[in-house]
Amino acid sequence: MPNSSSLLLILSGNLFLQAALALSLTLLLHFIKIPALLLSGLFTYVHPDDVAPNNASSNGVRAAIRRPGTNDSELKPRKKSKERFEFDENKAQIFRLKLSDGHLQTRIYFEDFRSVFNSILVSLSCLLLHRFLPKSEESGVLKSGSFVPILFGFLGVGRIFVLIFRVSFERSASKLSEKHLSVLLGFLGFIVSLGTVHGAVPKWVFDVHFEALHGFEKLFIAIFMGCISCFLYMPAVRIAHAFWLGTDQLRCNLPIVSCGWFARLLLHANYLVMVLTSMLWVKPFTDLLLIDKNSRIENVTKLVGNVGMQKSEFSSFRLWCLLVSGLLQIVSLRSNVQMYLNEAVLCWYQRLHASKVPDLAYSRAKVFLHNHFVCLVVLQFFLPASMVLIFLGLSQLGDDLLTNYEGVCSVLPCSLLDKEVALFMAWWVLFVWTIYTSVTLALFRQGILCVS
Template sequence: MDLELLLFYKNPLFHTILSLILAFTLSFFNLPLFFLYALQTYIHPDSQPQSNATRAAIRRPSSTATDGPEIKRRNTKSKDKASDFDENNAQIFRLRLDQSHLRSRLYIDHYCVAFTVSFVTLCSLLLHKYLDSGKNRGFLESGVFVPILLSSLSLYMWVMLFVRVTFERSASRRSEKQFSAVFGVLGFLFGLLVLVPDLLVFLDFDFVPVDGFWRFFVASLIGCFSGFMFIPAGRGARSFWLGTDQIRCNLSMITCGWFTRLILYANQILVIFVALLWIKPLAEIFVNTNNHRSSKGASVINSGLGNGNADKLVGNMGLLPSEFSNFRQWCLLGSSLLQILALRPNLQMYLNEALLSWYQRLHASKVPDLDYSRAKMFLHNHFLCLVVLQFLGPPMLVLLFLGLSQIDGPSFGNFPLSNLLPSFAFINQVALFLAWWVCFLWALFSSVILTLHRHCILYVS
């Protein structure tokens, strides 16, 4: 009897055991901190800790250190009076982050919890996809309540974290917070319109009509993500601009190598490509709307080619609608994984922004004022884990929403609160839309900011 009961509830047991094992493993071995291990940060001599692991990254040419590029000695032999500038205090030291350094950063506990809960949730969603959750199983027997509960917890946690980090004092400029609030309001208004099927003429989503509380709730989520994505996308754009050496500084300590540049380029291109896959004019190019490929259809294509009428090719070539739907979801998954892979290079470029600021102000005048770069280095070190959350949050949100969209209707079984929820088709489409929406916002904001950098309207300094 006990064995039959155990086999009957094997799915929720598998989910529970896997979640507990993963949570314990990640916490015990400090894997979230290991993900940030050995990032290089920079400090001034007056902030140098008492450790032998710290070494000067940039020194005089007479120094024996070979860690970084050399700085020419200033020419003090001039008609003017010799300046009181002290080059020793202008040195900068490179520091490799380890667990002891990371533990002192702000938001480190929030990052560890968010990393652990999100990873456990994604593994639970993946396990549910490959478990046997038949149509005749109930809500508890199928075990679907475990990934749904974990997903709800993860999404709530990320929304609350984005609220805190977006409006954190001194973590970003006041203008950036104001832009985030404006984009949040515009996103909310757009969300109220996008849920109306008659107005959804340029997006390839099939929303079931819904009104009242759920329409307001989904519109609020769309507006929140519109505001939250602006600052992270702006930082991502600056990291791309600096890492790919668009400013042509030719400093190996500030920019990254060819392989990392390839990752940054591929990440930016793939995010833009995925964002366009749900726009109807582009989506129609990839879809074959014919139900079957007959010889008659082939003759139509050949006649269109012969007469030079390219319009006849639209709808007759490409993937089937079901294949194209799977292709878009795989591209969405790939873009999120690639964005997580580009997390460390983006963080390193974020830390190198302070190094660039120090280098620019060191050579800006004969007696440079390094107070700004000193404060910038402190803030970049202090808010490192806050920026980690801003870089890690968008791809995690995409993966969570994409995983929720893959849960089929029969898996819910006899859900006790099904009468209080909208139809499952609506939930499925909303989850997929929100996954695309986060990706679209990142592509939109980062592309606009990169364009402003290209036209010298914005600067990295």
């Protein structure tokens, strides 16, 4: 029978605090629907359907979300007529709807987004609490409470990985050529990752250290990095589309397509921080920011001093940049999703004014697909940023976790618990994301690709 002092020690332990936080947040998020609040108020668009298209006396229209190309009557060849063409304005209408909780419930992947949002929020909260709890070197994994954030962190990474695989290869959500290109890029990413973890890539390219990893762990990390390179292609392309439209790079001056000044500021800040953070593990760039202690030019040193940061300051700067970049991507989620929905309006507008007799079948399909897959795109925008934050949190759990898990790590690959590996994985997600986005924007600027 435990005495009162031992019972008080158990109740006041870090494990109890972590478990209480996870349980209370799970119950609270079940009643507070934050994902629905996050997406409510966005504007989506639908094409109207004729109520009675065969009845000449009835010219009413109604907003309907249905799959395009489901006409009952067969297509008949057009007959040339010398009569004057009369434009049917009903065919050129488009309705704007404000998304509400009821609308979101009907979209596919909304339940997945709500569940993964809640689980990631619980994981990040446990990781943040572990950062500020008092820890002792003699305390075990259970007493220190690190078991709970590790468990939720790995569950969060696994769930993100499964979901991003599902949405990347969802049927009709993207072109077949894009899927093939993403697989090719994933294979190239695996080759580069394999060379990086085995030391084939020169040391002056990336500032990484994988000396503590063994053969199977290096292969596991390389495969994981290759999968990230595969799955992030289509989300990064959509982010580039959103940035191109939101910042009005087309100079179309359509208020319904572009966004306001604050959202535009978020898009610019998000991209600039992503580019800066992705360069912090590139060795030539890091050498410019660090103080060169081996400088032998004493006169120059006395004149201007050592310009740069200490190694400890630079490591802290890396962490803050990763944190700010991940948070900025989540903050700009609404703006990116709204630009994705506005892209369908731009397509409708271009098709409407392309010729005297506009063919709106393509724009009708575009509007339907963007409306139908809106929550899928939300997942594509949300999951990479969440992966960055979770890997960043796992890197701050401590350096002695691998020694505490020797029995488990002898069976399962626990290399993600290593501080350097977890930090590098957070950077790799951001680096691949930035490369794909920047290349797509460059192709837009050169006119090779276009938003349509």
